[in-house]
Amino acid sequence: MSVEVYADWDEATHLVGHLHLAERSAAVSFEYAPEWLGRPNAFAIDPTSLPLGRGTFHGAALFGAIHDCGPDRWGRVLIERAVRKGTVEKKPYHDLDYLLALADASRIGALRFRRETRGPFLASGQTIIPPLVRLSALLRATDAVHGETETAEDLRFLLGEGSPQGGARPKASVVLEDGRLAIAKFPKPDDVRNIAAGEILALTLAKNAGITVAEHRLVTLNPGSISVITRFDRDGARRIPFISGHSLLGLSAGTVGSYAQLADGIRQFGHDVAGDLRELWRRLVFSLLASNYDDHLRNHGFLMLAAGRWALSPAYDLNPVPEIERAQTPKTAVTEDQEEPSIASSLDAAPRFGMKRAEALAALRETYAAVALWRSTGKQLRLGAHTLSIYATAFEHPLMEEAARLL
DSSP states (O other), X not given: OEEEEEEEETTEEEEEEEEEEOXXXXXXXXXXXXXXXXXXXXXXXXXXXXOSSSSEEEESSOOHHHHTTSOOHHXXXXXXXXXXXXXXXXXXXSHHHHHHHSOGGGOSSSEEEESSTTSOOSSOOSOOOOBGGGHHHHHHHHHHHHTTOOOHHHHHHHHTTOOOSSSSSOEEEEEOTTSOEEEEEOOOTTOXXXXXXXXXXXXXXXHHTTOOBOOEEEEEETTEEEEEEEOSSEETTEEOOEEEHHHHTTOOTTOOOBHHHHHHHHHHHBSSHHHHHHHHHHXXXXXXXXXXXXXXXXXXXXXXXXXXXXXXXXXXXXXOOOGGGGGGSOOOBSSTTOSSOOHHHHHHTGGGGTOOHHHHHHHHHHHXXXXXXXXXXXXXXXXXXXXXXXXXXXXXXXXXXXXXXHO
16 A cells, blocks of 8 residues: 655645555555655654655654554544444554544644545545534534444544544544634543543643643533643644654654653754753653653654754643552653652753753742642632542642652
8 A cells, every 4th residue: 555645834735755555564665755855944754763865764663753643542443433334434454544544634743645646635524623512412422432322423423523642532623713623532431530620730730830731621511521622733724743752752662761762852853952851851840740640752742843843842631640540550751771750860860851950940849839739720720629639649649748858
């Protein structure tokens, strides 16, 4: 199977290269198009695995930046259900099949795909991305999927909007009142806590701690809450190239990586190196203090703001995890040779983020102060007492005590 890879860049859509999949082995190859290489502002869509240059690149699986465009676990469930009901014609056998089944209009980043020149971008449909006021209908459709009672119409409704970013949570694209694209994340019937409330609380605390975060809001519907996150890979109708931290480093599937490695990636490919390194260290400390354990490197993103240089995206997917759930939740290491993250080890690693200890302590102080106000911030967000009590151990724990001792 061969597809053409395009990118929206510099006010136009350009052919970037050709991707080929070997059906039997699932091996892939990619070659940049001569016209892309000849552009003065061309860039490598994947700086580690696909550096800009002539020749054919080979891989055992989809290259990172292209993999980032594909569906998450929720999206794969929708595609597989849609195949069974005849809503999607082609049965997916490879990651590329899943990727091409997603709606082009809402796919993350600026990459687009065609089977042939002047053919439609895949997958192109007639579905219109629903406005925010359709959240109730979207919630009913996701509940039907979880109950395995979904109809073909439910799947067209959900799958037509794609599933833009990673994770297993049910989600769909929506259009805000001002026309901007956003992601709505829905509750699951078996949730034991209000996940959306926790995410919005964490994003609010992070913003108060001086971290750049994605715009967000909490929408309360019966029987649950929905977090609505504005897409930062769009500027009006303009698409902005996106790559995950995992792909920026060229890590293989299953490799966890560390914050210090991501800092090295910023040094090599970053747009505002000094600023992004300081921001990343602050996010590291915030994740420890706010128990944001599921902070793997696919939950860190980068945007192409200037040709060839990647800028740290606003923070997203911040989810505080209560103590009872932490044993099953991974957390990203501070450095490659450190097993258990701590505030002390974060301060020791500050030089790898271009920070002196005094500067790191100042950032820690601001972050600690913001997280320590978690309960009053939650009340300002109108979160109920029961919800706040469930999240208490996510914000009151030994790492907060360690930070207080070090300040």
